[in-house]
Amino acid sequence: MSHAPINHHRPENPASATGMPRRKPVNLLAEHGRPGMEFEAFVHRAAVLVCDDTIGADPSLQSALRQAGLSALTAVAEPAQVRPALREQRYDLIVLELDAAPSHGLALLAQLQQERGDTAAPPVLVIVPAEAVALRHQALELGAVDFLQRPFDTEAAMVRIRNALHLREADLRQRHLDDELEARVEARTAELTQATDAIAHRLARVCEKGDMHAEQHIRRIGKLARILAQAAGLSPEACFLIEHAAPLHDVGKLGIADNILLKPGQLSAREFDHVKRHAQLGRDLLDAPESALVRMAASIAAHHHERWDGTGYPSGLQGEAIPVEGRITAICDVFDALTSTRPYKDPWSIQNAVDYLVAQAGHSFDPALVACFIAHLAEAEAVLSDYPDTL
Numbered sequence: 001m002s003h004a005p006i007n008h009h010r011p012e013n014p015a016s017a018t019g020m021p022r023r024k025p026v027n028l029l030a031e032h033g034r035p036g037m038e039f040e041a042f043v044h045r046a047a048v049l050v051c052d053d054t055i056g057a058d059p060s061l062q063s064a065l066r067q068a069g070l071s072a073l074t075a076v077a078e079p080a081q082v083r084p085a086l087r088e089q090r091y092d093l094i095v096l097e098l099d100a101a102p103s104h105g106l107a108l109l110a111q112l113q114q115e116r117g118d119t120a121a122p123p124v125l126v127i128v129p130a131e132a133v134a135l136r137h138q139a140l141e142l143g144a145v146d147f148l149q150r151p152f153d154t155e156a157a158m159v160r161i162r163n164a165l166h167l168r169e170a171d172l173r174q175r176h177l178d179d180e181l182e183a184r185v186e187a188r189t190a191e192l193t194q195a196t197d198a199i200a201h202r203l204a205r206v207c208e209k210g211d212m213h214a215e216q217h218i219r220r221i222g223k224l225a226r227i228l229a230q231a232a233g234l235s236p237e238a239c240f241l242i243e244h245a246a247p248l249h250d251v252g253k254l255g256i257a258d259n260i261l262l263k264p265g266q267l268s269a270r271e272f273d274h275v276k277r278h279a280q281l282g283r284d285l286l287d288a289p290e291s292a293l294v295r296m297a298a299s300i301a302a303h304h305h306e307r308w309d310g311t312g313y314p315s316g317l318q319g320e321a322i323p324v325e326g327r328i329t330a331i332c333d334v335f336d337a338l339t340s341t342r343p344y345k346d347p348w349s350i351q352n353a354v355d356y357l358v359a360q361a362g363h364s365f366d367p368a369l370v371a372c373f374i375a376h377l378a379e380a381e382a383v384l385s386d387y388p389d390t391l
Contacts (some may be wrong), residue, residue, distance in 0.1 A: 041067040042092075042169045043162065049085055051105075051129060051335045052097035053077040056387060061127075064148075064157035065095075068165070081110040090122075092168045093161070097127040099150060099258070102135055113143035120175055123164045130367065158380055193244070215335060216387045218247040223383040224332035225325075231372040245297035246329045249304045252282030279305050304329040307364045320366075327366040331357065331373055333362075341389050350381060 048070055052061065065073060076085055083092065094112075098105040109124060123145040128136045130149045145164055148157045169209035226243035226327060234242070253261060256278050260271045267275065282301025288294040303326025304315065310318030338353040348356075354374060373380065 032141030039166070039169060040069060043165055044071050046070060046092040046165055047074065047089065048083065048093045048170070049091045049122075050075045050095040050097075051077070051079055051082050051108075058107045060154055061148075061157075062154040063160060064152060064154050065155065067158040068161040070161075073291060079104040082108055083111070092172075093164055094122050094124045095127065095148070095161075096124055096144075098132075098135055098139060099129055100126065102132075106135075108136055109139060109142040111145060116143065120172060123167050123171075125160065125164050152185065183207050214387050217340060219387045220336050220383050221246045221249065221329070221332055221386070224336060224380055225328050226377045227376055228328045228332060228369060228373050229325075229385070231376045232324070232369060234324070238325075241296040241302070242295055242325050242328060245293055245300050245325070246332065248282070248286065248297040249300050249329050249333060250278060250282070250283055250299070251301055252280065254285065255281040276305070276313045279303075299323050300325050300329045301336065302326070304333060306330070308361075308366050309363050312364075322366075324369075327369055331369055333363050334360075335373070336384075350377070350384075 005120050048065070050061075050065075050073060069387055074085065074091075076082060079096070083095070085091070096105055096108065105126070109126075112121065112124065112207070115121070124143065125148055126136070126139040126144045127150055128139065128147045130151070136147050146160050146169060148160060222243045225246035226239050229239040229242045256275055260267065261269070261273055283298045286294050286298035286301055288298075302314070303323050306312035306317045306322040306326055307330075308313065308319060308322070308327070310316055312322075335353050335357060338348040338356060339350060341347050354377065355363060357370050357373065361370040
């Protein structure tokens with residue numbers, strides 16, 4: 001592979017045969033680019049890969065490259081050498097000659113187009129004979145941004161080269177701006193998520209009314225719900241919302257009298273009916289349709305006590321009529337409650353808790369979701385380990 005540095009020199013425009021100044025081709029893209037000095041600096045450092053077996057013997061191509069302002073040029077003779085060269089360094093423009101072996105050049109164009117995807121691939125200019133109209137069209141269809149005709153009109157070729165570099169510079173600039181914007185959005189999203197988590201967890205702790213294990217239970221419910229939502233194939237957005245909304249599943253307990261909610265003994269039928277009101281109270285408390293997260297929390301609060309067989313509350317919904325977020329949270333809430341220490345019971349073993357979920361599949365729980373949960377049991381156990389109850 002040979003390197004042929006080109007001096008950064010742009011001669012004055014020669015006069016025409018009539019003695020009148022020749023009119024230069026108009027570079028429309030330059031009017032919309034960055035300020036001229038910045039673009040010239042980009043051109044001066046732009047790396048250009050030329051695939052042309054006549055590069056050393058064709059003064060017109062060299063002149064066009066020189067007039068374009070290029071100072072870094074790498075030349076290869078065969079299309080097969082282009083992709084290895086691209087792996088070695090980043091290029092800002094490829095000039096590909098299609099005269100000698102058009103089939104090889106077109107095959108390379110097709111490969112580059114396939115591999116382009118979201119990568120910042122350099123634009124490709126092709127060199128074609130003036131009479132090869134069909135070849136020119138093929139190259140453009142395969143992703144070439146423009147073409148140069150041999151024999152060259154040096155000045156027109158210079159403008160086409162610079163226009164291709166304008167495209168490259170604009171693409172790199174846009175990608176840089178996109179990366180910056182994405183980083184800022186991610187940072188802002190993380191900030192909002194932390195704030196939302198803090199508010200949700202504090203509210204959820206208030207709902208638990210003195211339960212010393214509430215903090216970790218709240219965290220586990222969110223993590224477990226996300227695992228099950230992902231296992232069930234829900235969208236990333238839905239998984240995110242379920243994780244951050246599930247901790248508020250019992251927010252309606254704020255409306256339940258403490259003497260009933262904190263009663264150490266067994267509840268009477270009347271007291272239990274009163275406690276069951278917390279599902280509807282939670283939905284009413286979280287009635288804020290403008291927020292997707294709050295809507296999800298309201299749905300979970302309202303539906304996490306519904307049962308697959310229709311015997312749950314508050315609405316007696318059955319099967320898939322129960323929103324999936326309610327079905328997911330129901331499984332996670334019961335699994336966590338069974339495996340946790342409570343004033344009235346010792347924690348169950350993981351196996352006993354799983355056996356209970358299996359026994360209740362098709363009765364209390366969605367059987368397909370129970371199967372998903374068990375298939376990802378190792379992840380659920382990791383959550384229990386990472387967020388143990390505080391002694």
